[in-house]
Amino acid sequence: MIEYWDLYDKNFIKLDGYSHIRGRRIPKGYYHLVVNTIVKSGEYFLFMKRDPNKASYPGYYELTAGGSCLKGERPFHAAKRELYEETGIRAKNIERLYFYKSNAAFYMGFIYETNKDKENIRYQEGETVGHRWVRKSDLRDFIDGHKVATKSLRRYLLKFNESI
Numbered sequence: 405m406i407e408y409w410d411l412y413d414k415n416f417i418k419l420d421g422y423s424h425i426r427g428r429r430i431p432k433g434y435y436h437l438v439v440n441t442i443v444k445s446g447e448y449f450l451f452m453k454r455d456p457n458k459a460s461y462p463g464y465y466e467l468t469a470g471g472s473c474l475k476g477e478r479p480f481h482a483a484k485r486e487l488y489e490e491t492g493i494r495a496k497n498i499e500r501l502y503f504y505k506s507n508a509a510f511y512m513g514f515i516y517e518t519n520k521d522k523e524n525i526r527y528q529e530g531e532t533v534g535h536r537w538v539r540k541s542d543l544r545d546f547i548d549g550h551k552v553a554t555k556s557l558r559r560y561l562l563k564f565n566e567s568i
Contacts (some may be wrong), residue, residue, distance in 0.1 A: 406425055406426070407474065408425060408426070409423065409424045409437070409472050409473065410423060410436065410437065411430070411434045411436060412434070412437065414435070414437075414505070416465065416510055417515055419434070422434070423475050425512055426472065430508040430509075434508065435505065435509055435510050436472055436473070436508065436510075437472065437473040437482070437510050438470060438509045439471070439472075439473055439479055439511075439513060439514065440469070440483070440486075440512070440513045440514070441469050441470060441484075441487045441498060441515065441516055442501070442513065443487070443493060443518065445518050445520070445537070447518060447539070447541070448522065448537040448539055449520075449540065449543070450467075450468055450525070450536075450537055451467055451536045451546070451552070452527075452532045452535050453532060453534035454532065454533070454553075455532060455533050456527075460550075463551060465546075465552045467520070467552075467554075467560065469490035469532075470483070470486045470487075470490075471486045471531075480498060483495075483512070484561070489528050491525050491526065491527075491535070492524060493518070493520075495518075497516070500512065500513070500514055501513045512525070513560070515560070520539050
């Protein structure tokens with residue numbers, strides 16, 4: 405299945421009539437949108453383990469579930485879709501945390517806070533292969549003891565002026 409993305413200019417203005425096919429190089433000066441959702445349950449954060457066959461960060465733990473926003477899709481919907489696809493969690497209310505531009509993409513981060521049963525996580529074939537719930541007080545030990553992609557974690561902590 406071919407996946408299409410909307411394209412944006414450097415000011416995050418969607419370029420009507422322009423789209424991009426996943427897997428092709430994004431032309432210089434154009435951007436697509438990537439959404440990421442952090443899941444927090446009380447003092448615990450959900451880390452998803454990336455499939456070892458992924459091109460980037462294979463086998464790493466990642467604080468977020470996420471991916472590219474599809475053509476015509478709104479960011480909140482894309483974040484909820486990606487969260488469900490990669491974890492099985494159906495989020496009703498998510499809150500936007502951060503937004504930044506890097507290379508050929510804009511990144512929009514969200515958080516979903518829940519008190520639901522933490523044992524019902526499922527994985528998406530080719531994307532996720534495991535998970536860990538990590539208590540906030542154990543984040544430093546977890547990062548030191550595992551391969552962890554930390555960009556989203558650092559952005560979350562910066563948002564709340566916290567450190568680990």
